[in-house]
Amino acid sequence: MTGHAIPDERKEQHNVSQQGVTPQSEDFSKWYTDVVQKTDLADYSPVRGCMIIKPYGYELWEGVKGGLDRRFKATGHRNAYFPLFIPESFLKKEAEHVEGFSPELAVVTIGGGKQLEEPLVVRPTSETIIGWAFQKWIQSHRDLPLLINQWANVVRWELRTRLFLRTMEFLWQEGHTAHATHEDALEETMRMLGVYADFAINDAAIPVIQGRKSSQERFAGANASFSIEAMMRDRKALQAGTSHDLGQNFAKAFEIQFTDESNELQYCWTTSWGLSTRMVGAIIMTHGDDQGLRLPPRLAPIQVVVVPIFRSDDERGPVVETVERLAGALREAGVRVHVDDRENLSPGFKFNDWEMRGVPLRMEVGPKDVAKNSVALARRDIPGKAGKEFVSQDGLVAAIRERLDAIQANLLQQATEFRDSHLHEVTGGYDDLIRVIKGDEWGLAWFCGAADCEQRVKEDAQAVSRCFPLEQPHPGETGACVICGGEAKEMAYFAKAY
RNA sequence: CGGGGUGUGGCGCAGUUGGCUAGCGCGCUGCGUUUGGGACGCAGAGGUCCCCGGUUCGAGUCCGGGCACCCCGACCA
Structure with a gap:
């Protein structure tokens, strides 16, 4: 009966959203x-x-x-x-x-x-x-x-x-x-x-x-x-x-x-x-992504979160000992590290929890790592298995520094590529500018700077100029203002804004 | 300040034409079993149903008036 199906569906959705966050694409x-x-x-x-x-x-x-x-x-x-x-x-x-x-x-x-x-x-x-x-x-x-x-x-x-x-x-x-x-x-x-x-x-x-x-x-x-x-x-x-x-x-x-x-x-x-x-x-x-935050290592309050893993009390001792030793070495080296020793939560839950909180790097230490002198490292910027690797406990500080730097660089690169793919030099006149802005893209166009012109864009596209970039794409040239056609010495970005 | 929406344990919600002791999931507390990608069992605690007034034998539910918050628009870092 449909009368029962609807509440059940809702319930499932709520459970999902309770665990994580609403996906970006949804809202x-x-x-x-x-x-x-x-x-x-x-x-x-x-x-x-x-x-x-x-x-x-x-x-x-x-x-x-x-x-x-x-x-x-x-x-x-x-x-x-x-x-x-x-x-x-x-x-x-x-x-x-x-x-x-x-x-x-x-x-x-x-x-x-x-x-x-x-x-x-x-x-x-x-x-x-x-x-x-x-x-x-x-x-x-x-x-x-x-x-x-x-x-x-x-x-x-x-x-x-x-x-x-x-x-x-x-x-x-x-x-x-x-x-x-x-x-x-x-x-x-x-x-x-x-x-x-x-x-x-x-x-x-x-x-x-x-x-x-x-x-x-x-x-x-x-x-x-x-x-x-x-x-x-x-x-x-x-x-x-x-x-x-x-x-x-x-x-x-x-x-x-x-x-x-x-x-x-x-x-x-x-x-x-x-x-x-x-x-x-x-x-x-x-x-940020659908999982939650992704914090740049230089600013992240926690750069490395350590999740200890053990099944029995027998395994517990050696794991905790290893975790303390490695975390201590990292702290001494100036890495902001946090050991998640909450006992009532499963490792899987902790993985998801810290990913939501945007911690750049996760370090897992379990019985196998104790035996093999290794740890598992998982990068927040590379989801799933692709971002997970096992490294030796020897030289761990250097290995972690290297990965934090790589994450920092990757976040900047991803953000730069994303931004550049949504910047457009407007060549098709005023209608083109409005179309670009309304499509939630940034338009770069010749702009005379007049208040009337800016007001017109505001009325037509609910957006204003963001700035005349210091780095002009056509330095030394002038053009026709995309709005009024008058002389424009510089190009400006137009976009919806917070 | 306009338009829309929502106010019910900490969070997310259900609550029928007004009806009896206000429910559910998550979380929380205790005990036990668990732990390499969101564990489970048992036992518990927790509520002036946003506020004020009205209708009624009886209001979470109906009416009137407030308040708060969220979302969307005009102003701003």
């Missing part, structure tokens, strides 16, 4: 939220639009932080910390800035049970309060450049939120620098964009396109904004980091001035650049 959004929650990266919070970052997710973020912080320091920046609360009047000093941010501000009006004389804005970004500080700190050209970074949380009152990708409160770093000349400031802007790209490509294994934002997509208060753009597995674009040339806009608003070599008073040129916990979302959506 990418569902896949994403499944993965984030089932792998214990993050959880929803009692406050709408906010998130709880769980230890595994925070450890991943710590990997991002570490990779960036090292690079910031290597390029001469120092960390500092500025207040969470900003006097409301500060925001209003830069006209475009306040206009851009006022719709999404959280404002504190009561403190200690009393109405505040001046409301305090919870920082959506810190250009203003850091500008105020820079004004105090900078007097002479000898104080420049001033290169500061802060790791902080910021709040933007978002209407539509998504774990890691857009939450009302998020973690990030914001770099703020002041320079004597525009040339120096622009150089800094580009240098830090390059740092982001270097981090994304080499640590996160995410191929990114560096480019300049159109005037419509520019940061509120900037002269020019640059970004790194990444393609997710659903082929949507994700802005994964931004760097801004702020000109003298904030310097003038906050009177950040210095005396130059000729004893003339000058306004500084400032920059700012930021990368947020959104990067975690980028990592998830760049590498």
Whole structure:
């Protein structure tokens, strides 16, 4: 009877989805939220639009932080910390800035049970309060450049939120620098964009396109904004980091001035650049597959998970002993290793569990390995038997390092090939551009940059320009804007975006 | 802020035209047997059915009003 068949079918489906995650092809959004929650990266919070970052997710973020912080320091920046609360009047000093941010501000009006004389804005970004500080700190050209970074949380009152990708409160770093000349400031802007790209490509294994934002997509208060753009597995674009040339806009608003070599008073040129916990979302959506996460070894909280296997108490002793010895050696060598000694779970369950959590390499140690002085290694990036091999316990550290490097390289290669296969130079005019975008591909086309043109694409294809790539395919040439036909000096990518 | 959907043990769900003690799977606890690709048996614990009000002898179920969350669109890292 059909009346019974339907519930039975449903039941089976539920059992499957309980074990794993919704396949990407079935529902990418569902896949994403499944993965984030089932792998214990993050959880929803009692406050709408906010998130709880769980230890595994925070450890991943710590990997991002570490990779960036090292690079910031290597390029001469120092960390500092500025207040969470900003006097409301500060925001209003830069006209475009306040206009851009006022719709999404959280404002504190009561403190200690009393109405505040001046409301305090919870920082959506810190250009203003850091500008105020820079004004105090900078007097002479000898104080420049001033290169500061802060790791902080910021709040933007978002209407539509998504774990890691857009939450009302998020973690990030914001770099703020002041320079004597525009040339120096622009150089800094580009240098830090390059740092982001270097981090994304080499640590996160995410191929990114560096480019300049159109005037419509520019940061509120900037002269020019640059970004790194990444393609997710659903082929949507994700802005994964931004760097801004702020000109003298904030310097003038906050009177950040210095005396130059000729004893003339000058306004500084400032920059700012930021990368947020959104990067975690980028990592998830760049590498993840139907099984769950696939984490790049450089950032993976656990690089190697060890699964001990034994049948009886007789086998147990030698296996545990071997596991402890090998894991100890790996730890000593700086490999992030975790031994899964949960006793109530079968090895098969553990294999699937750690694959879902994206651990790059699994090491199995069983009685046969003890006897043969071997271990089994299984790569997360190569499914099934093809990715499994037995290696000697001698020289294990080197063998594991080699494989982690290979996985890191393979993830980058797979992501690059995937992205490149969905980039298209548009040759068939405007209709072709719309067709490409609507087909969830990225279109590269001549674009004059006009707001009207961008608006038209938005209406026709629910997408905007992502950036004018720094690396232009036809340098030195010009073309006809794919939208209005007017003169265009550069080509831009267009794509649906997060 | 518009459109759609969902609120029932930790998670996923069922619950008929209102009816008796609110069920099922997974997970959880205990004991035992298991363990090289998602183990099994037995015994347990766990629920203000999102909230408020109404109709009724009786509401998880019907009515009214709220709230929350998810998904899809306009703004944003």
